[in-house]
Amino acid sequence: MQEEKCYVYLNGIVIGSVKEPEKFVKEVRNARRQGMVSGEVNIAYLPDINEIHINADKGRPRRPYIIVEDGKSKLTPELIQKLKNKEIDFNYLLRNGVVEYLDAEEEENALVAMDEEHITKDTTHMELTPVSVFGLTVNTAPYPEHNNVARHVMFASYIKQAQGLYASNFNLRYDSRGYLLFYPQRPIVSTRVYDDLHLEKRASGQNFVVAVATYYGYNIADAVVMNKASIERGLARSMFYKTYVDEERRYPGGQHDVFKIPPATTENYLGEHAYSKLGEDGLIEPEMHVEEGDVLIGKVSPPRFIEESIGVGSLEEKVRDSSIVLKKGESGVVDSVILAGTLGATRLAKVRIRSLRIPEIGDKFGSRHGQKGVIAMIVPQEDMPFSENGIIPDLLLNPNGIPQRMTFGHLLEMLTGKASSLAGRLADGTAFSKNGKQVIEESAKILEAYGFQRYGEEVMYNGITGERFKATLFTGVVYYNRLYHMVANKLQVRSRGTVQILTHQPTEGKARQGGLRFGEMEKDVLVGHGASLLLKDRLLDQSDKAEIWICNECGSVGYYDYTKHVPVCPLCGSNNLSKVEISYAFKLLLDELKAMHINPSIKLGEE
Template sequence: MKTGVFVNGRLMGFHENGERLASSLRKMRRDGELDEQTNVAYNKRTNEIFVNTDEGRPRRPLIVVKAGKSLLTQDMVEKIRKGELHWHDLVKKGVVEWLDAEEEENTYIALEEGNLAEEHTHLEFDPVSILGYASAQIPFPEYNMAPRVLMAAQHTKQSLGLYAANFNLRCDTRGHVLFYPQSPLVRTRVYEALGNERRASGQNYVVAVLSYHGFNMNDAVVLNKDAIERALGRSEFFRTYATEERRYPGGQRDHFGIPEEYVQNYLGPEAYTELDEDGVISPDTDVFPNAVMVGKTSPPRFLKEISALDVESEKRRESSLTTRSNENGIVDAVILTESPSGTKFIKVRVRKMNVPEIGDKFASRFGQKGVISLLVPQEDLPFTRDGVTPDLMINPHAIPGRMTAGHLLEMLGGKAASLDCSHKDGTAFSGNTEDEFEDVLRSHGFKPTGQEVLYDGKTGARIYAKIFIGVIYYQRLHHLVSLKLHARSRGPTQMLTHQPTEGRAREGGLRLGEMERDCFIGFGAASLLKERMIDSSDKTVELVCADCGSLGVYDKIKGRRYCPLCDSANIHEVEMSYAFKLLVDEMKSIGINPQLRLKDRGE
């Protein structure tokens, strides 16, 4: 049976022997006759060959193996060290080739050169190369469950650090910068090769695996208040606001400046006190929620025809740039420039210092995330015989169920690194071992297990338990409680449904959903349910005709109520949800005529 040959997913023809064709194409690629980006995959089950040359394929390099021997010789390695041989030379010679996911199905890859056999086709450069960018920076990933490694990779993306060295010159919409970021004591070779210590995103904490009066149950963490006052985990939050003098059809345009009193929606003179004469705020000015930073007026939304007799001045509306309704800070920079269309353009950057507080989120590099539940003064925390108090206390129950043994291993490695003043290697499959960390601890007079005797900070009494204490890299994540805190008594409503708006940014209401409603029904709290669903939401009083059941109207000129359908004056006021009234109107629009049957209360 002939083999189907596909090039970039399109059938090009058939061949007598697919396996021989695939191997000859690969030989041509290694000899330089075919482009190095070409990949050939042979599917034995379906008897098809797939040749891929298109873009967007993830590919990774592997060393070619022939007859059980690697083509990368020791002489080549020495030449590479001396700079006589380069990467592209190895690819041209066919010593190294890039494979995509499909061609990798035809390979048998050895992890280490010592394990090579006749049947192997390729050799890994390093076992760590099976991991991606984020996973390769996590120390000891082979000691943890896969979901925890995945979670740790996500936390790495959410961590606060020095995201750019020129952050003070940039105008990112939002950005976080950590004070005093530190390089991890236990790091991977990938982390070093990428130079990520120059963009560190965490700090080394002294951590004790210890329960503290129940405050760190359910993944909560207890932090040392004095350490926070020494700037542990402290960060700065930047937000950039922008506005421009837009042009409109008809020659009208926006104007920067302090609005006049006759402007529509004028905010009052006190709202513009911080602005300079040009209507723009100065740097280093404190701003509060809804504070005006750039005064601006715009033409009215709906233009009316101006007759010759209409000599009144042009009406304008207030459209100043203000801070968000739930954020405050200090004006960090004001940038005046021009937009591509030639209009005036202003950006205002506001900064706010965020000191760790109860509710802020922290995580180690092993998916062990938690929020601060308590800040304890240093004098009340447990201490070792040397007077060392932990910066953070994690609950012992967080370790065994999640099987993050790497967390304990990094604590041990961090402690060893602190004692012999050297970084430790946590690279996957090839880093330092537990025995090496234990030898360092033993040589400095510590228990090799990492456990120590602690004393109660309040009573001074010895705690009769072996407590595991070490140094581990913790990250502060950008889920700050100050950016999530939200409450509302009254506020804006949607124009369509008359119900409160949704979301913190729009000063939205707190939703009482279906499940909460079911709880109130089960409890029998009818009045509370009515208050939440009607009074605090979209209560409205509508006129209903008692004769035909349709909605009535009120004629303001004649001062009478009547039914537009049957002209009856038997009209009653009915309290209902505006969403229900909207439903009735929408049913009418598709030709359904719902009728409301009225009864007296209690019937």
Template sequence: FLAGYGRCLVYRNAKVPLKRYSNQTQDIVQGPVVDAVTKEPLWRYKTLESDGITAVGSKVLSKQIMINRHVPLVIHQTLDGPAPVGHKESPLTYKSPLPSYVEKIMITSNTEESYLIKLLLRQTRRPELGDKFSSRHGQKGVTGLIVEQEDLPFNDQGICPDVVMNPHGFPSRMTVGKLIEILAGKAGIIEGKFHYGTAFGGSSVKDVGAELIKNNYNYQGKEPMTSGITGETMSAYIFFGPVYYQKLKHMVVDKMHARARGPRAVLTRQPTEGRSREGGLRLGEMERDCLIGYGASMLLVERLMLSSDVFSVEVCNGCGLLGYSHWCHFCQSSSKMSTIRIPYACKLLFQELQSMNITPKLKLHKYFD
């Protein structure tokens, strides 16, 4: 990457509204919190200036605060008179694993005197494993390996390739235009002229091949290459030439996601969905089928219940309905109550069926054995 291949700038914006509420309170921005002894700002507040907004040009790291916003504790008018004036922290925090630099800050307001603070953040990124690239022929793919230049193969002029593409991407996709682009581009560089490099007309492959032969190159665009690792000449000729490549916006650092514990949905008590909401990784129906095929029953219990929405319920063995606090409201007795663990979604289904006048009953045959 010494030549800057695939290097790019990524710009992101972040914004924070400062609202005014009906009970005459409003959001405020406060300065950084300082250490009681050293009087230095705490690490999370390190980038903030005295006005509570990060400085232009400053470097922000993950979990650092960029705008130290505070919102009122009470935002609605109360009947008891004026609300107690108090604020709680609701800051704008930087979340990416890589650091960014603050490029611009804009503060604006509307007619209702509510303010908006916008930040433009900049990152310089170099290609890494998992970043996506594409030529102009729909031949997209992700970087699978990055090697040092001395390990790359080289031709008799000492030229190393920037990208090595797997030839299995050609037969089924039939992107002939890319082959012609490489061949015509190679001839064009040697002759110092442009070629029409698509499969629909322009320079014919035969004419381009003739130009390559005239300049002492193989007419198919292939060259003998030497392995950079062993130093031996490779047994096959390598199709080698210039091609236009572009970096796509799908970068692995933006898709990286993992979770141990985190937020849950209120209704089902199951983990939330999606990277933006710190969601869990779904074990779907097809994955379940594989585990059933293996007979891994305890793994199924762990994934589908214990790690998801396990819930303890009390069941009456007399009537089969759910009870509460060791008491069955239907039988008016606590003599036959049992405690079992089921998914919370299962308990929710039972309650929703009961609301439609369908009564599911649980019979625990083996509980008292």
């Protein structure tokens, strides 16, 4: 039988063929390990298609592995000792064929053992540490190997939203938004990666005493119940910083903005009261309480068009107000004010407002296991369940949130957190460092020693009636993050308000005091119920109702002549018109049809 040629591809281009592919690949690898070939070259033999792929180009993700030969790790205890003594470093290992980087293709040829225990005679590589199967973010959570992967993804996105000590120079920074947690704590159950990243210096959460229990239906579907006394003691309290910026802009023609208290003759003058908190320089004074509508930076700008200035008064007096006003629904204390110059030789003002954010109903919290929830009820301490030791949980977590999501790590954290709190030391929850049984038994031992139930259950009493619960409650200590979604920043109401100019329909969005869209599916609901009048109320009466005149003779849209007190049809000149109520959007449609040379005419029926 004729032997098939094995083609060799360098960066995707055929450069030749070999007869013994496996031997060839081995040779190249050995050369690389000896430093004869660059460590950035990866070679893979793909037996399915009988091809050798050599890659040396950019853009390949690669990860390091410890080389294993003949069932023995090349990273010997001697080398580890030398590493510890700092006689050698990682680069030494790379140069001496102890560690090498593999790309996706070469990984196909490798059999990687998780740790030394799992090495067999076929093993080619070993992970530097089993932890590296997770990313950095996930590795900051304890016991990730006990959780569902989907929860890791969720945790990774929640931790980014956590409030904490986001920067130690927060007091000197003028971030457009900043969330600063009071008394951040390091987690009791930490991980090695968490420590290596020194995240304890930038902690973003606090250790909560948690009981797994329902509370009169107030923690249904991911809601949580919190202890009012805990909150009053400062639990999860945070400060919200917001910076307003403005600049004295220059305009062509030598004119420019001026920071000052605008004179009463200014166009768009907001009223004397609005400017009352400003200092002489037109900037607000520090430590001043501000409410919505208060001016933070008083500024006047030259008129937009030169024509505007032609009229009564000199050009100097004809200015318009362009002050920065505190937005609707916001309030706080002026934290600091700075006045600076820019590269464009203009003056720049920044005003930082701070406001206290005490946890309230609707604020969002999350643990490190993809378990998030909003506060649905803040219960006075005396009404919360309590244990025989008088321990009252900070937070009540609904047990129904656990089984489906399979976040067993959450339960392990509770148990170890509780045990470690009692023992007065930090626990290690690094992935794959211990097996679950070990973790439970270690904690159980400590709990038992301190006179607690072995597996974290507590006999608890109903805070309202004083009755003992028939079941024991699982309690523990969990590291919770306060996420930056807070009702105080989102709350908005509207009854009547601003409308869009084009359509006469209510505006959209919080910033514009907008309404909530009554969309197509909502419309379907009302039609489906036959609720015609309610539908008309939503879509017409509370939206873009308009009264227009329709000519009874030619069917075109007319207008009312208030000087002569008659309606007029501009098309046929008739005064025989009827007033009709339609949606303004329809009038707009008619107008647009006319604009494209389609003349719609309306024949009115009898009322």
